[in-house]
Amino acid sequence: MYKISIVTPCYNEEDNVEELYRQVKEVFKTIDDCVYEHIFIDNDSKDRTVAILKGLAAIDQNVKIIVNSRNFGHIRSPYHALLQAQGDAVILLVADLQDPPSMIKDFIVKWKEGYKVVLGVKNQSKESPAMFAIRKMYYNFINRVSEIELTKNNTGFGLYDKKIIEILRQVDDPYPYFRGLISDIGFESYKIKYVQPVRKRGITKNNFYTLYDIAMLGITNHSKVPLRLAAMIGFLMSALSLIVALGYFIAKLIYWNSFSMGTAPLIIGLFLFSSVQLFFIGIIGEYIGSIHTQVLKRPLVVEKERINFTSCDD
Incomplete structure (x- = not known):
């Protein structure tokens, strides 16, 4: 039995x-x-x-x-x-x-x-x-x-x-x-x-928050990929920014009088980098929150x- x-x-x-x-x-x-x-x-x-x-x-x-x-x-x-x-x-x-x-x-x-x-x-x-x-x-x-x-x-x-x-x-x-x-x-x-x-x-x-909670818990407990992705994307975007900046610099030297820098690239770049930074700060925050929960050792x-x-x- x-x-x-x-x-x-x-x-x-x-x-x-x-x-x-x-x-x-x-x-x-x-x-x-x-x-x-x-x-x-x-x-x-x-x-x-x-x-x-x-x-x-x-x-x-x-x-x-x-x-x-x-x-x-x-x-x-x-x-x-x-x-x-x-x-x-x-x-x-x-x-x-x-x-x-x-x-x-x-x-x-x-x-x-x-x-x-x-x-x-x-x-x-x-x-x-x-x-x-x-x-x-x-x-x-x-x-x-x-x-x-x-x-x-x-x-x-x-x-x-x-x-x-x-x-x-x-x-x-x-x-x-x-x-x-x-x-x-x-x-x-x-x-x-x-x-x-x-x-x-x-x-x-179940609502959006409870489903989000389960989703993030699964990611933070069983994957380091988002953290590594943040580092890799940060490196790639830094390299891309350097190349774009260098291209603009050379174009300005060659076409000094006719080439206008403009504000559009600056605004687009600012919002792009800001959004990427906020996204990965949020990811890092989820991992820190998970660590914080573990450290508290509540029942x-x-x-x-x-x-x-x-x-x-x-």
Whole structure:
């Protein structure tokens, strides 16, 4: 008999958590040789999410709840919950039902075959075509600049063996890029493709800032290319500026009376160099911000409350 941990991060998901709980429970009724726990970590929801979860936990000891003292963001909270899981394998499953709970059984089948990591990969999505295209462009870009190969179109949805979780517990990172860490650990993964359904209830908590945060975290944690690109472009533009300046100087000497320097080249050059400098100052700032976060060594989250956890789970 083995144990599977389902980890579900949630924030203002009162419309979805009960249905997700029900679907997960139905899946495990069809699996004879395992027990399971369903860990919900709530990021200080402002709606009835926690109340609904407490109601479920009161009638089902498989439901375990962690309530954060405040909203610690979409990076730290799910990662913390993964580290609290005690199963032989852990499945990360978000609350919005856009990752199908029915795939749990497929993940477990491949895990039993020996795979330490089984990932769900979105080959299609019923969300906004423009958003899916942007995500695809990002994954292509990050794979080009990254020092390791990252899994495209995977949001973290998948199964992770307890050996992977033990390795993650040894990683001292207060702001981890989970998908990158899984690739960095290096175990072979099995990928199961699926079509992501549209969200039926509630509204997405992702916005431009959260998506930008994930994108920059992936770049700063797994690539030095932007920093090296800044140095190379700086050198090339300096050389180009010297050549242009020399050309202007020679032209002025030859056509002293008829050659006019003009203000247009000066204005264009000023704005070009200024924009390039600001762009790479921003890139350097992202790396410095990442270092600053690491140095602070703050906890992933601060818990306000735990429900249905026993002492052996802690």
